[in-house]
Amino acid sequence: MKKFETLSSRVVPLPIENIDTDQIIPARFLKATTRDGFGDNLFRDWRYEADNLPKADFVLNNPTYYGKILVAGKNFGCGSSREHAAWAIQDYGFDVVVSSFFADIFKGNALNNGVLPIQVPDDFLKKIFDVVFTNPAAEVVVDLEAQSITLPATGDQYIFEINPYKKSCLINGYDDIDYILSQKDLIEEFEQNR
Amino acid sequence: MGKTLVEKIWDAHVVKRQEGFPDILYIDTHLIHEVTSPQAFDGLRKRGLPVLRPQQTVATADHNVPTLNQHLPIKEELSRYQVDMLTKNCAEFGIELYGLGHPYQGIVHVIGPELGVTLPGKTMVCGDSHTSTHGAFGAIAFGIGTSQVEQVFATQCLLQQKPKTMKIEVNGELEKGVGAKDIILYIIAKISAAGGTGYFIEYAGSAIRSLSMEARMTICNMSIEMGARGGLIAPDQITFDYVNGREFAPKGEEWERSLAYWKTLYSDDDAEFDSVLTFDAANIQPMITYGTNPGMGMGITEQIPTTVTQPESERPSYQKALDYMGFQDGEEVIGKPIDYVFIGSCTNSRIEDLREVAAFVQGKQKASNVEVWIVPGSKQVEAQAKLEGIDKVFESAGFQLREPGCSACLGMNEDKIPAGKYCVSTSNRNFEGRQGPNARTLLVSPLTAAAAAVTGKIVDVRELI
Numbered sequence A: 001m002k003k004f005e006t007l008s009s010r011v012v013p014l015p016i017e018n019i020d021t022d023q024i025i026p027a028r029f030l031k032a033t034t035r036d037g038f039g040d041n042l043f044r045d046w047r048y049e050a051d052n053l054p055k056a057d058f059v060l061n062n063p064t065y066y067g068k069i070l071v072a073g074k075n076f077g078c079g080s081s082r083e084h085a086a087w088a089i090q091d092y093g094f095d096v097v098v099s100s101f102f103a104d105i106f107k108g109n110a111l112n113n114g115v116l117p118i119q120v121p122d123d124f125l126k127k128i129f130d131v132v133f134t135n136p137a138a139e140v141v142v143d144l145e146a147q148s149i150t151l152p153a154t155g156d157q158y159i160f161e162i163n164p165y166k167k168s169c170l171i172n173g174y175d176d177i178d179y180i181l182s183q184k185d186l187i188e189e190f191e192q193n194r
Numbered sequence B: 001m002g003k004t005l006v007e008k009i010w011d012a013h014v015v016k017r018q019e020g021f022p023d024i025l026y027i028d029t030h031l032i033h034e035v036t037s038p039q040a041f042d043g044l045r046k047r048g049l050p051v052l053r054p055q056q057t058v059a060t061a062d063h064n065v066p067t068l069n070q071h072l073p074i075k076e077e078l079s080r081y082q083v084d085m086l087t088k089n090c091a092e093f094g095i096e097l098y099g100l101g102h103p104y105q106g107i108v109h110v111i112g113p114e115l116g117v118t119l120p121g122k123t124m125v126c127g128d129s130h131t132s133t134h135g136a137f138g139a140i141a142f143g144i145g146t147s148q149v150e151q152v153f154a155t156q157c158l159l160q161q162k163p164k165t166m167k168i169e170v171n172g173e174l175e176k177g178v179g180a181k182d183i184i185l186y187i188i189a190k191i192s193a194a195g196g197t198g199y200f201i202e203y204a205g206s207a208i209r210s211l212s213m214e215a216r217m218t219i220c221n222m223s224i225e226m227g228a229r230g231g232l233i234a235p236d237q238i239t240f241d242y243v244n245g246r247e248f249a250p251k252g253e254e255w256e257r258s259l260a261y262w263k264t265l266y267s268d269d270d271a272e273f274d275s276v277l278t279f280d281a282a283n284i285q286p287m288i289t290y291g292t293n294p295g296m297g298m299g300i301t302e303q304i305p306t307t308v309t310q311p312e313s314e315r316p317s318y319q320k321a322l323d324y325m326g327f328q329d330g331e332e333v334i335g336k337p338i339d340y341v342f343i344g345s346c347t348n349s350r351i352e353d354l355r356e357v358a359a360f361v362q363g364k365q366k367a368s369n370v371e372v373w374i375v376p377g378s379k380q381v382e383a384q385a386k387l388e389g390i391d392k393v394f395e396s397a398g399f400q401l402r403e404p405g406c407s408a409c410l411g412m413n414e415d416k417i418p419a420g421k422y423c424v425s426t427s428n429r430n431f432e433g434r435q436g437p438n439a440r441t442l443l444v445s446p447l448t449a450a451a452a453a454v455t456g457k458i459v460d461v462r463e464l465i
């Protein structure tokens, strides 16, 4: 897993609520057997017409908005457990997703792939949308070490929560398997004592 | 202080608990299927690791499989490749596979219980969010992502934060024509598609206790549609009777030992839940969804809530959902013509569901404007339906009984609902495009689906029984 560095970036705003993983990556694109290339089909049916022409009104097709941070409405990533959703977001080039609420499985999948989900209060989310819709070039700064997300345009800052173990995994680029394998004796002991 | 059922099972599976870290939780049974496993097998190969406990892993092919002519090679190339990969991977890593053509093949959440793989007190995971289904037996069962599938392959453990617990009690008696699917759609409509996030839900109360195992599975299945990590029901005599004698269920002395343990699996009277909700079964009518998430449901005779009654920030998303469905706020759905009926999925494709539908349609005919697909949850369900002559009932009603798989629940195979068409479906998700690009899904119970099939429109099944 790649290491997560502090980030300052423009953002892509998607103020829709309950975005489920079927929208992030529709089931018909889950037939691949590798982790690569899902970014091409990120938000496929919102992004393209049935004949593959880009839909002009969808934000990913609007050259005004780009960046490494996706900002979305509450309950992001609900529905199917498909990790392909996290892969698609990462493959497209997002390192951070900001929302006022995340579905559990998506949150775990994102963290396991080096994508940082940042949960902020409703009013902070609204501020980001307001700033970005007024000035699409506005940047957002994410400092994982300090657990802060900052809007330099207004000076607003929020200190977000993250499990300390997961934080150290992201910063150091470790994954869970390395950690659990280091406890293999305990696993065998557990099995013997049942 | 006493413990909740979730805590009892969870604590019995903690390999290591350390401050600031998630628990290392031991997993008894790992179920896998073709869609979410290939990258995990690849990961193992890259790390040079075996599957630690292949005998605790069970595989089937379900998401991608055709539901017609399963004896022929899969036509669609990518689907065929994915199913072949599963076969290859299972052979390489020593995992039992109930693939196409096997008498045990079927939807992963249907075959686990019917084979006696799903048992009270177990921890079970699968790279599939509806793993919560198995909680109906009093197990901790939940869906995981592919990185976690790899984790369980490599270590038979998962790193997991202990969840919060919620109790949902449903008391009283259900009206005739109202069933388990209506209960769960009602609860989701009440607490929203995110209302259970972070929780493990224990369903309790007299209305839940009186349900069959099939009906309990329907309830637990849809826990994820409120965002919950999982849902479960304390095991009781109904559970033990269902499990007893199944292929992989404990036998003889081991059965007695297991049974004694299972009888300790309930939430203590003084156990504390982080949240408790109570509902009255008598208030539940046949339910239907009108929007694009399972929380957008209502009693079938009600009117679609108006946009102005929604919180202001949610109105654009709400309107977007209604536009997608081709509905106006404030209107009724009763009497609206429909195009497809899909009876299947891990929510409602068990023998009891098929029996209920068959009993209703016996001697009736499908309406000429609808196409009806009935997709059994497993080879065993299909065989049982044929044994009971249910296939004949469907045939003479003009319904098509297909072969087992996920089918139009997610439209990964050929079974897709065409754009713009309305499908009354017994599955669990009405997301945009779930059943095919631009398909419109209305989630209902099997009985309501059967009523739609014979009338060609949305009807209140209570008027037909």
Ligand code: SF4
Residues within 6 Å of the ligand: B062, B063, B107, B108, B109, B128, B130, B345, B346, B347, B405, B406, B409, B410, B427, B428
């Ligand atoms: S039937 Fe539908 S919900 Fe169930 S496992 Fe298959 S795709 Fe998932």
